[in-house]
Amino acid sequence: MNKTSVHADSLCPFCRKDNLAKAFLKTPYFSAIYNIAPVVPGHSLVIPNNHTRSLFDLTEQELGEMMVFARRVTSVLKTVFGCDGFDWSIQDGESAGQTIPHLHLHIIPRKPSDIPVSEEWYSKLSDNNNKMLDSQQRERLGEVEYDAITDKLTLASARFMQEEKPNP
Numbered sequence: 001m002n003k004t005s006v007h008a009d010s011l012c013p014f015c016r017k018d019n020l021a022k023a024f025l026k027t028p029y030f031s032a033i034y035n036i037a038p039v040v041p042g043h044s045l046v047i048p049n050n051h052t053r054s055l056f057d058l059t060e061q062e063l064g065e066m067m068v069f070a071r072r073v074t075s076v077l078k079t080v081f082g083c084d085g086f087d088w089s090i091q092d093g094e095s096a097g098q099t100i101p102h103l104h105l106h107i108i109p110r111k112p113s114d115i116p117v118s119e120e121w122y123s124k125l126s127d128n129n130n131k132m133l134d135s136q137q138r139e140r141l142g143e144v145e146y147d148a149i150t151d152k153l154t155l156a157s158a159r160f161m162q163e164e165k166p167n168p
Contacts, residue, residue, distance in 0.1 A: 014047045014102040022146075024153035025073055025161075030066055032073040032157075034150050035106070037138035042081035042109035044153075046070045052103045055092050066105070072160065074107050080156045083109035 013019055023031035028049070035043040046069060052058060058066065074086050087108040091098040141149070 012051055012102050013100060014104065015051050020049065022150055024150050025069075025076065025157040027065070027069055029062065030069045032069075032076075032107075032153075034146065034153060036146060037140045039108060039138070040110070040114050042077045042083065042107075044073060044077060044107045046073055046105040046107065048103055053101050055090060055103055057103070070105055070107060072164070073157075074109075076153060076157050076160050077107060077109045079160070080153060081109045083111045083114075085110040 020031055023033050025032040031047055031049055033045050035045055087110060089106040
């Protein structure tokens, strides 16, 4: 396993305490954060809480937990953003477009015609210039807007988790 503690990689933005504090849904192993530069409204990330570079660094159990967690996050996003579909995407490795060497799953809520045909989703994945999914060049949200969306998602996540608990 190629994991280090959350503090071990101080250069990794996903390992920084201030970024982890912005998670709108957490488990001991995974966090969901809103993308600071969303491709479409709702674009969020699922990240391991410990520095993990690749999907292949997860155990089978961790992989299963990540998928269950990602499904919960997707349910929250679909409710909050009123979408009827979603894309999940992982860029694993530099040649796949991964710009931050910390495993992260992009969850993109989708609606009909949400991305103009000239900017089709899959072409964004293959474009290695300024429209790459992990691009640092996409327009970023301001702090107030980002915090407002994160607060809304945190409340929705708490409601979702309460509804998901089995009744005694």
